Amino acid sequence: MVPAHPLRRVLDVLTIVVFAAALSSNRLDELLRDDALRGPTPEGRTAWLNPNRPTTLSALNQFSSRFEAYYFDTFGLRDVLLQGNTIVDYYGLGLAPSSDLVVGRDDWIFYAGDFTFENLRGVVPLSDDALEGWRAALESRRDVLADAGCAYMFVARPNKETIYRERVPGVYAALGPTRLDQIASHLARTSTVEFLDLSATILAEKAGDSGEDTLSSAYGTHWMGRAAFAAYRAITLSLTRRFPTMNRYDISECYFPFEMTTQDSWAPKMYLGTRLLHRFVYAAPIAGPRYAPLRREQEGHTWKDTDVIGDRDGPRAIVFCDSFFEVVHALLCDSFAEIRGFGKSCEPSAAARGTRHRS
Numbered sequence: 001m002v003p004a005h006p007l008r009r010v011l012d013v014l015t016i017v018v019f020a021a022a023l024s025s026n027r028l029d030e031l032l033r034d035d036a037l038r039g040p041t042p043e044g045r046t047a048w049l050n051p052n053r054p055t056t057l058s059a060l061n062q063f064s065s066r067f068e069a070y071y072f073d074t075f076g077l078r079d080v081l082l083q084g085n086t087i088v089d090y091y092g093l094g095l096a097p098s099s100d101l102v103v104g105r106d107d108w109i110f111y112a113g114d115f116t117f118e119n120l121r122g123v124v125p126l127s128d129d130a131l132e133g134w135r136a137a138l139e140s141r142r143d144v145l146a147d148a149g150c151a152y153m154f155v156a157r158p159n160k161e162t163i164y165r166e167r168v169p170g171v172y173a174a175l176g177p178t179r180l181d182q183i184a185s186h187l188a189r190t191s192t193v194e195f196l197d198l199s200a201t202i203l204a205e206k207a208g209d210s211g212e213d214t215l216s217s218a219y220g221t222h223w224m225g226r227a228a229f230a231a232y233r234a235i236t237l238s239l240t241r242r243f244p245t246m247n248r249y250d251i252s253e254c255y256f257p258f259e260m261t262t263q264d265s266w267a268p269k270m271y272l273g274t275r276l277l278h279r280f281v282y283a284a285p286i287a288g289p290r291y292a293p294l295r296r297e298q299e300g301h302t303w304k305d306t307d308v309i310g311d312r313d314g315p316r317a318i319v320f321c322d323s324f325f326e327v328v329h330a331l332l333c334d335s336f337a338e339i340r341g342f343g344k345s346c347e348p349s350a351a352a353r354g355t356r357h358r359s
Helices: 006-032 057-074 078-093 116-121 128-147 179-190 199-208 225-239 323-335
Strands: 101-103 109-111 154-156 195-197 257-261 278-281 292-299 302-308 316-321 338-343
Touching: 109 116, 128 179, 154 179, 179 195, 195 225, 199 225, 225 323, 316 323, 323 338
Parallel strands: 154 195, 316 338
Antiparallel strands: 101 109, 257 278, 292 302, 302 338
8 A cells, every 4th residue: 555645644634624614613603703793683683582491382382493593593604604695696696695686787786675676667567446546545635635724745756776777687678667657647647636756857867977976876775966956956846836935955055965885775784794885975055954953753663853944934844755855855854944754764864964075
């Protein structure tokens, strides 16, 4: 028998050591790091708790499923492995690590949950009955508010994938109108409710895009900067029909501060941390905002704001909104004597609280 070369022995030992380290690495991570560091916090949820040792038959029956849920949320190297998977998928294959996300042109990331892309393609249209339901609901709100002496306006905004269809993968080509297109068309034919569709207004702003100066964040969901200002101008222009003296900022009275951030970005949820910073832009009055917040409360996941505004002679408003309103709020506040907002995010943007850079 020919004796093994000494180098071969060294390589065999190294192979064994590496193999043993790989097998035990996740267990070592569980011993050395807290569960919270490996948990699903970046995904916007909390990890399942480690179940207590069962002391009853009922608890014993539920123990295995609860422990499995806990283990899947906290097993050793969970966050490291998920980050590695994202790096391979996103940087190597141009894919998103979740079925709720789609990677488009120039590595832009789009949200694909809640039938977003099915709606974009026009393959989940509203029925005639559903369209009539929209008309009846909006007119009912208008009429109830009119009896109370209030005007009513319904504002619809386009999603990021609607504004930047050319950045969406070609497999999602449109086959029909979106639901917003259907509603806008139906209301134009059948109703006198005051309906403001911001799609054309926002799309017109795309002509001003340059480099990283875009209307939506590359890795997030919301609009920003020039899109927010265009929405603000369209809303206040429509309102001046009723309130001719309403304060309206001209673009020359505003500037566009920005920060390089992961705000409104899917990167943290993809376990990429700060690897994907993007340029997030706000619109802000050069002279500074005039409104003063009086009260801010939270009910569950919903914020309620009441603001006293610098334009004390202006009208008062109640705004039911989603998170797209955040970057419009700081400007719109200065047009009213008081705004009460209800929705996922009615907090004024960072531009109202101080800025980082100017563009």
